Amino acid sequence: MNPAELNAAETEREAMLGQLQAAEAALWSNLHCRRVDMTARAHMERALAHVREASAAILTASGARTVDQLVSALQRVQHGGNRRLRQLHSAVPHV
Numbered sequence: 001m002n003p004a005e006l007n008a009a010e011t012e013r014e015a016m017l018g019q020l021q022a023a024e025a026a027l028w029s030n031l032h033c034r035r036v037d038m039t040a041r042a043h044m045e046r047a048l049a050h051v052r053e054a055s056a057a058i059l060t061a062s063g064a065r066t067v068d069q070l071v072s073a074l075q076r077v078q079h080g081g082n083r084r085l086r087q088l089h090s091a092v093p094h095v
Contacts, residue, residue: 013058020055024048049074 001009027048031041049070057064065073 017055017058020051020058024051024055027051046074 027044030036031044031048036044050067053064053067053070
């Protein structure tokens with residue numbers, strides 16, 4: 001690449017990072033709303049993870065996981081959380 005192409009690529013990269021930061025801030029703000037439906041919250045949490053992973057992919061050549069790897073990791077966390085909730089629920093005496 002010549003210097004002009006490098007400059008254009010860097011400008012584009014910075015613009016993408018700025019847009020991802022704006023998306024992250026909007027999602028984060030929405031997640032702090034008290035009356036968010038559980039389904040909407042789950043979608044926003046997953047979207048936030050994808051936005052953060054996209055930023056990592058832009059910032060580093062090999063620092064981001066693939067979409068499949070990220071989804072798999074998110075599913076493992078969700079299943080672990082669900083298992084823990086079941087354990088806590090079964091430990092509470094029922095009246």
